[in-house]
Amino acid sequence: MTNRTQWNLEQVTQIIASLKDTPGAMLPILHGIQDTQGYVPPDAVPMIAEALNQTRAEVHGVISFYHLFRTTPPGKHVVQICRAEACQARGARALEAHVKAKLHIDYNNTTLDQEFTLEPIYCLGNCACGPSIRVDDDIVGRVTTDKFDLIVDELTTVALDLAPLNPVRQEKKA
Structure with a gap:
């Protein structure tokens, strides 16, 4: 891309x-x-x-x-929450509220850091394992608020660049 x-x-x-x-x-x-x-x-x-x-x-x-077409660039990761009846019956509305609060965005918006775009979707075909979400190309079932937070943390974890600290560490050793 x-x-x-x-x-x-x-x-x-x-x-x-x-x-x-x-x-x-x-x-x-x-x-x-x-x-x-x-x-x-x-x-x-x-x-x-x-x-x-x-x-x-x-x-x-x-x-x-067609809801699947976007007219603005998506974030690095696209999160879709299933809004079909089966997922709704298994807690998708509470999950939806949590996701919106966690990401600080509503549907069809992208976070300020361009990391996540949030979209509704109407059935991921994973009804027995609801509530379900799709993150990029991966469908995840039985998503709780804690499980969603772990997914977000995993996707946003970035290795620290310690290179600027090396000269300081070397000076202390000398």
């Missing part, structure tokens, strides 16, 4: 060109762009419209109709 704040014009142009003549090309093009860029850049909409002989409004209508 490319830089989260910049999209690759050459890749998008190539995807549009390679798929524009296939029947029902709109969805494959949108999926291809989102798969490579992480989102469908608004500046790509006129390119898609022109290639498919559609209006910008028609392209935008398809993007806004």
Whole structure:
């Protein structure tokens, strides 16, 4: 995937060109762009419209109709909470409230540090193990608030760079 704040014009142009003549090309093009860029850049909409002989409004209508398409870059990790009935019956609403409070964001938003994007999803097919979430491409079942906190801690743990401390340590040894 490319830089989260910049999209690759050459890749998008190539995807549009390679798929524009296939029947029902709109969805494959949108999926291809989102798969490579992480989102469908608004500046790509006129390119898609022109290639498919559609209006910008028609392209935008398809993007806004399907919840899975994003028009802004996602965070480093995408967290989706299942909102289907089975997960709701097993505590997803309480989990949802906890996740929003923990990340300090609502659905379809990204944390200020660009680490997490939170999205609702309607059934992950993991009903017997609800409440379920998907983090990036991994589905996790029986998620409690503690289990979610552990997942977030794991994903945000970064090794400390101790290199700047080495000269200080060497001076103390001398």
